[in-house]
Amino acid sequence: MKKMVMAVISRDQANHVLEVLVTSGYPVTFTESRGGMWRQAQYTLYTCVAEEAVDDMLRIIRENCRAQVEVETDEAKTAPQESIQTMADLGGAVVFVWDIERLETY
Secondary structure, eight states: OEEEEEEEEEHHHHHHHHHHHHHTTOOOEEEEEEETTTTEEEEEEEEEEEGGGHHHHHHHHHHHSEEEEEEEOTHHHHOGGGOOEEEEEEEOEEEEEEEESOOOOO
16 A cells, blocks of 8 residues: 655755655655744655555654754853853654555556
C-alpha cells in the first residue's frame, strides 16, 4: 500500500532535509508557506512512498531537521555582564502520514 507523507519544516532547515531525501531516492514536492503563531516561513514537503519506506523517510526527516543555536538569557538585556549563554535545539517537523487508496499519473 502507498502512503502519503506531508512534512512541515522550517524554511531554514527544509532545504537540507529536501536534499537528503532526494539524494536518498525519495521523490519530493514542496510548497512554501507561512504559519504558526509567528507566521514563520516554512516548507511543506509532499511525497508518496511504499508503506515499507515510511520509517526510513521519517528517520531522515528526524535526523536532519534540527539545529543547535546559541541562546542568551533575558539577564543579558539588563546586565550584560550577567549574560548566560546556552545551546538549544530548534527546528523539528510536523509530519502527517495517511493511506493512499488510489494513485494515478497522467
